[in-house]
Amino acid sequence: MLFKDLSKTSPEVIISRTWESLRDTHENLFENSRFDEFILALRESIKNGDITEALLDDLRLQHIAANKMSAEYPFLYACILNELAQQAISSGDHNRSWPLITHASASAEGAATHAFYSTVIDTTAALxxxxxxxxxxxxxxxxxxxxxxxxxxxxxxxxxxxxxxxxxxxxxxxxxxxxxxxxxxxxxxxxxxxxxxxxxxxxxxxxxxxxxxxxxxxxx
Incomplete structure (x- = not known):
């Protein structure tokens, strides 16, 4: 989604569209439709404090070192940010939600792009x-x-x-x-x-x- 369109769209709609994009990416990546189960497990991990900034930093470094073309890290990152954005909206903290929404939307778009190209070309062979x-x-x-x-x-x-x-x-x-x-x-x-x-x-x-x-x- 273009940033100029954000002001014309409610945060709830943007979050919903991001979830739709992430659902499609999940199906392309993992070839299954168990996205809802994945998100429930993710929410539980966030609630329990299992997902920390340090963990995300480690995953990002692994992503950069192993395969920058992989969609898995931007997909996970977008899911976490979108979930946090949704929680911020639910608690009435709209100011905190917007940075999360924009970053989640951008990361979801990146994940979708990587997932698409990985299905069209053999990325490993190309590299x-x-x-x-x-x-x-x-x-x-x-x-x-x-x-x-x-x-x-x-x-x-x-x-x-x-x-x-x-x-x-x-x-x-x-x-x-x-x-x-x-x-x-x-x-x-x-x-x-x-x-x-x-x-x-x-x-x-x-x-x-x-x-x-x-x-x-x-x-x-």
Whole structure:
């Protein structure tokens, strides 16, 4: 609900709409319709003092550390705030109810959004894919340093008559390139440098073109 609409709506109606949203989210999250039982148990826990700010802080930290896309924490938080807002209204404390109402409504909306997307996409798989892509990009950035240095060595160590062929160049620079890999702590096996350079030349068009500029016979 937009905040500009709050002034036009009674607090009781907002609380009721928030409960409706939370009921739908509960069914999406837990795939059952036992929302009323859940709320009764929640009220009892609040009454007994089992739900404290310290507990909520711990749950929030777990939520952030484990999976920010999970709807469970914002759902629980919205339920607690909405229940407290309802209690404030029942006791006639309207001033205390409004902050609770607005936060409950916002948290309920967040829970509904997370619950929706978790049913549409495999959130865990998406996050794992993102991490894998980030790792791959980091590795590629490190490997690019090796490619660049290999090209530098091919230029600096090129004989006056030029390289006979690609393997002549690769074999001639492999020791110094291996030292560079060790120094930079890059995860490549030194004994496979020549093979790796050959694979990069095959798979990386930019690298292949750069080598062809250094070894003109490869352009033919």
């Amino acid at each position: 794992n894919h993102r991490r894998a892509m980030a790792g791959a990009n980091a590795r590629n950035a490190k490997f690019q340093k090796v490619k660049d240095y290999a090209l530098t060595l091919m230029i600096e160590k090129r004989p006056k008559h030029g390289w006979d062929d690609f393997m002549h160049a690769a074999e001639s620079i492999k020791n110094e390139l291996g030292n560079f890999i060790d120094m930079k702590k890059i995860g490549l096996r030194k004994e496979l440098i020549t093979k790796t350079l050959r694979r990069w030349r095959k798979d990386d068009e930019i690298f292949r073109r750069a080598i062809a500029e250094i070894i003109p016979s490869l352009k033919q």
